[in-house]
Amino acid sequence: xxxxxxxxxxxxxxxxxxxxxxxxxxxxxxxxxxxxxxxxxxxxxxxxxxxxxxxxxxxxxxxxxxxxxxxxxxxxxxxxxxxxxxxxxxxxxxxxxxxxxxxxxxxxxxxxxxxxxxxxxxxxxxxxxxxxxxxxxxxxxxxxxxxxxxxxxxxxxxxxxxxxxxxxxxxxxxxxxxxxxxxxxxxxxxx
Numbered sequence: 001x002x003x004x005x006x007x008x009x010x011x012x013x014x015x016x017x018x019x020x021x022x023x024x025x026x027x028x029x030x031x032x033x034x035x036x037x038x039x040x041x042x043x044x045x046x047x048x049x050x051x052x053x054x055x056x057x058x059x060x061x062x063x064x065x066x067x068x069x070x071x072x073x074x075x076x077x078x079x080x081x082x083x084x085x086x087x088x089x090x091x092x093x094x095x096x097x098x099x100x101x102x103x104x105x106x107x108x109x110x111x112x113x114x115x116x117x118x119x120x121x122x123x124x125x126x127x128x129x130x131x132x133x134x135x136x137x138x139x140x141x142x143x144x145x146x147x148x149x150x151x152x153x154x155x156x157x158x159x160x161x162x163x164x165x166x167x168x169x170x171x172x173x174x175x176x177x178x179x180x181x182x183x184x185x186x187x188x189x190x191x
Contacts, residue, residue, distance in 0.1 A: 021166045022175060023103060024048060025191040028182075031157045036180075038163060041191070048167060049176045050154075058152035058184035064088065064118050064125055064140060066148065071095070074111045074129060074138050075104050075190060083109070083138040088127070089147040089190040092179075097131040104191060111136045147190055149181060156182050164189040 026040040036048040073091045076083040086104060095112050102110035113129035113136065120126075124141040140146075157163075161184070167177035181189035 022169045024163070024165050024167055024175065024177075026163060028157055028159050028161050028163060030159060031154070036157060036163075046175060048165065048180075049174055050180070051176060051178045054154070054177060055179040056152040056154060056156055057149035057179070057181050057189075058156050059147050059181060059187040059189040060150055060184065061187050062090070062146050062148040064115070064127060064146060067115050067146070068118055070115060071097075072113070072115045072129070073190065074127065074136075074140075075102055075108055076111065076138050077105070077108050083111075083136060085127075085138050085140040085144050087145045087147065087190045088115075088140060089145075090149055099131070099134065099136050111138065145188070145190070147187060149189075152182060152184070156184060162188045162191070164191050 024038065024040060024046060026038040028036060029039055030037040034050045036050055038046045038048055040046055067090060071091050071093060072088060073095065074088045075086045077086060086108065091112055097112050099109060099111045102108045111129050113131035115127055116130045117128035118125050124139055127138050127140055129136050129138065161182050163180055163182050165177045165180040167175045169175055183189060
C-alpha cells in the first residue's frame with residue numbers, strides 16, 4: 001500500500017511540475033505554423049507551441065498617469081533600502097496580486113497591485129501600489145520603461161521581435177502557450 005501511495009504522489013508531483021509556468025523571454029527567429037522559434041535571453045533555442053486560439057498582445061509605451069488606478073506590475077530592485085523600478089507595465093486581471101521574488105535579474109522583485117498614487121520626488125516619481133495584504137512604494141526613475149498592451153495577432157510574431165510569455169512545460173518537455181506578448185515599433189514587453 002505504501003508503494004502505491006508513493007507512486008500516486010510521484011505522478012501528482014510530476015504532473016504539477018509539468019504544468020508549472022515557464023517564463024520565456026527572447027527574440028523570435030521564426031514562425032512555422034503553430035511553432036514559434038525563439039532564442040532565449042540565456043542563448044537557448046526554444047520551440048514554443050502556440051495554442052490554436054493563442055492571445056497575442058503588442059507592447060506600446062504609456063505613462064504612469066495613464067496607468068493610475070489600474071492593475072499593474074512593477075519589477076524592481078532594492079537599492080539602499082528603497083525599491084527602484086526597472087519597468088512598470090499593465091497587467092491582465094488574472095495575474096496574481098502581491099509582492100514576490102522575480103527572475104528578471106538577481107535580487108529583483110515583482111509587485112502586482114493597483115497603482116493608487118503617483119508623487120514627484122527627488123530621482124523621479126514614487127508610485128504607491130496596493131494589494132489585498134499590503135502595499136509597496138516604488139521609485140520610478142526617468143527613462144524607466146512604462147508599457148501597456150494592445151491586442152495583436154499572429155502577424156505580429158515576426159523574426160527579430162522580442163517576446164515574453166508564461167508558458168507551461170508539458171510532461172514530454174513541449175512548451176505550450178495560450179498568451180504571448182511581443183514587441184512592436186521598438187517597444188518591448190516587460191521581461
